[in-house]
Amino acid sequence: MKFTLSWLHEHLDTTATLDAIVEKLTLIGLEVEAVEDPAARLAGFEVAEIIATEPHPDADKLQICTVQSAAGTQKLVCGAPNARPGLRGILAQQGAVIPANGMVLAKAKIRGVESNGMMCSGAELDLSDDHDGIIELDTTFDIGTPAAVALGQTDPMIEIAITPNRPDCLGVRGIARDLAAAGLGTLKDDIVSPPASNAQPSPAISVSGDVCPVFAGVLISGVKNQPSPDWMQQRLRAIGLKPINALVDITNYISYDRGRPLHVYDADKLTGGVQARQAKAGESFVALDEKTYELTTDDCVIADEAGVLGLAGIMGGLASGSSLDTVNVLVESAWFEPIAIAMSGRHHYIESDARYRFERGVDRQSVTTGLNLAAQMIVDICGGQLHETNLAGQEQVAPMTLDFAPAKVNALTGLTLDEKHMQQILTDLGFAVENGKTWKITVPSWRPDIEGQADIVEEITRIHGLENVPAQALPMRHDVTRPTLTLEQRRVHIMRRALAGRGLIEAVTWSFISQADADLFGVADGLELANPISADLSHMRPSLLPGLLAAAMRNVDRGFGDVALFEIGQEFLAPTPGAQRLAASGVRRGHQAPRRWQGAPQPVDGFAARADAEAALAACGVEASSLQVLPPQSSWYHPGRSGVLARNPKQPMAAFGEIHPAVLKHFGLSGPVVAFEVWPQTVASGKASKGHARPPLNLSNLQPVRRDFAFEVASDVAADILVRAARGADKKLISDVRVFDVFQGAGLAEGSKSIALEVTLQPIEATLTDVEIDAVASKITAAVQKASGGKLRG
């Protein structure tokens, strides 16, 4: 919403400075977004007089003018037909910035003649569309007067952001009312006095349907349409509107002055009476924007007997609009249901000042006042005869009233205010207050946003000033400090730092990915956005890996081939709120470390990914020894070099491994690339142990004994089988089993491999004798051979 300071003064009697007004506007919730001083744009322009002219030697249409300015005389070349001795106009000196095009004026030679400065047209100063001649001023302006003063361009423009709840401030008068209530002056009386009617009829007006409950119209005959007066054009230009003709300008002016949209029809183009009704299926019309709109039965239209004239409250029609030739004009003032206008405007994608106001809620009881004001201004400016006003439907409705407990102000804000002060604020804003233990408040018709007591509290506090609300410490919630995170939140928190502690770098990637990526990772139906920001961000991700793989590729492309990224975020399983699963996933590519002098670094492999997954789980208390390594379940992993980690085979806790070569190809990545996915909520909450004490620690004084075994087994036998068998051979004595060597080849049968185990025996009661050790060794050998189908190597 834009307006000028002088416009505000039409409604507000105040001595407040511009700065004071600007500051107060923001403090009462009408946030000032910009203040523009037109005088600043005209700095460097001044009043000067042409004292002599002579023809340009080489150009018929140019003259060389001698110009008298405050600084002396100077010569310039001018092409304006009206340039002549004695003319006082606006001189731009060298270095001035021309408002219309932003160019800096430099000394120039025009057809061989030096030109010093420029006499300006209205168009060059962005004040009018007049290109044909230079500005001619009243000779009462002294030479050297600043252009801003001579041109009346001293009126600062203020732009404020209006929140959707304040349609009353989409008119200057509403803004003035708020400022007056806030102590910045007095709201001027509103005097609307239309001329007397000639008692002749206006076209018949009627309403049907729910969208338009009141519609008034009046005919003004014999008008002389013309450009609107300068003061009106200046104000409209100042707020960015283009003056068109007086009839249109008057409706625009009232729209901004009162927040009251109006429409004018050329009455000679109408057929019969005018009606507000729902559109019929198949109807269409050409709007002022010269586009054709196909209407639906949800649209409310203004129509005459021949058809649709305009889309009600949104945009008028091209055919019935007024022009400079208009002699008889029908003025429309109506009220439309905000929601219907919003839906209709949204359906047709039409943005207009009228829609903007009607969908936020125009004052229904301004129908007649708005019409009268328009009639008064039209007759004042364009002449003509006012006919009888026709009004269909009902303008007056019972006002909104509510009971208000004044103590509510203190309860909601902590402020203690005098009741009289609170009532004064409300009455200044147009509320009627009936005193009592609870107040009976009548809400003014222009405040559709006021629904309850909290709204009244807001009115009082914003005008009183939120800066006066005293800060007060929030009381302690619990007597003792206790954790505020849930167990699952703590798990995620610790997993994040455990993964980063393994050298992985946390990324945050988009929750949406391309359809191709999503399909590759098995996206469920229905997870496609209807209005994606771009085609490659169209589907909710079923896994974090596509985003991370794409990120890895971008880093490789930038020349950083060793990638170690992870992310903790949601995977989307179905198009249902809550059908999402938190995952901690990561991708490693290239080498485990940069090149170094100790020897070539290892390329990343599936074991690195498994170690990441196990570390994330271990950080949450899930011991690696409690996990089984199961075959892979996801198609995006290399089938022979990946797996799943689980305590219970039915519930995978993590997946890991090399990425499938076909997936790498899809992402344009070269390998090796490995990945892991951990699902934190699979770490079920265990039973809380009593107290924090650890179980007793029993340390043996007896030295452990270590024995090595090597088994030859078929090459497809999993090492885990041997380890588990060995560990199970004597659960009391065996405290640890480690794989310390794996090899294939020399000395082994085709299709077999050797796995070497180091078994630690921890004696409990007495040092083990050789006989006892041999007995355990035999048990281990037997158990491993039985489980693996292999044999002890000699």
Add this chain to the structure above:
Amino acid sequence: MTAQDNSTELESSIVQAIDAAANVAALEDVRVAALGKKGSISALLKTLGGMSNEERQEKGPVFNQLRDRITQAIADRKQALEAEALSAQLSNETQDMTLPVEADPLLSGRVHPVSQVMDELSAIFADMGFDVAEGPDIESDYYNFTALNIPEAHPARQMHDTFYFHPNEEGERLLLRTHTSPVQVRTMQAGNQSAEEGAGPPFRFIAPGRTYRCDSDQTHTPMFHQVEGLVVDESTHMGHLKWTLQAFLAAFFEIDNIAIRLRPSYFPFTEPSMEIDMQCRRDGNQLIVGEGDDWMEIGGSGMVHPAVLQHAGIDSEKYQGFAFGMGIDRLAMLKYGMPDLRAFFDADLRWLKHYGFVPLDVPSLSGGLSNKTLAGK
């Protein structure tokens, strides 16, 4: 020649041999030649047996002292030779200790600034007794709008640039949440329905998370992060809101105090509604928080609208409270100086290394939220 003369001569020849021994083995040969069973000194000592008492009393101490001096000389020489040998060995055992050592993965990994700031928020608000609530990214129209007092066709809906899904079989159009505010109603409803003792108000929680708007330019990304805060009980008012915001911002920016300005505004889910402006100063392109006389908008807030409480199944006559919302990415940019929001989600390793946090840098109130002052330059 007397035995005395003999022994003097013997001693000097042995001492010469000791000094001449070039290594421990040669010294051992000298020792055996002197002190061994058949050694020269052993032989000399044996002569004592054949002497008269008087002679033995005279010669005995002389010979024994000679043996002791030689033994000591050999030991001294041995120690010297060993020291020489060790020194020679060590001088051959040098390494170039300037060669680089392995980087510790603990110091090379990084936590994303958004996660770090979320942890900072949790730490600060934990101190004020706020739980951390969460909610789904895919939302229903009801929780994202209607329950927050934003009915269909409300102009405020248009400001949200909502991402929608295609209508499902029931004709329902789900969406991506445009703000974290749906978590308010979900959390209060869940609290109300919970069978636990003390369910229902009071509520005090923050809700950080991802949010989405169909908007992308220099300063907007289609996905971003917000934090919501809510307190509902019987008496919390706007003065508490003001204090909470001041206390939070001072703690977050790690300055003693910070002026804020609550400016009347409009949000459908709060009444009264206020924008939160924070004191700042602009110095060229730099923005300095907590000083100067300029203001910058940092979020929205207000007293929870009675309609929202009613949607959550809470008696709006009895209970009241405040809510606020702020952009997490924006807070991170203001505190840590990232110039461009879009880089947050690009996963450029260079950016993540530079702006990320080492995993040991865990925000806490006792230790300070950030570790910028642990080491001097």
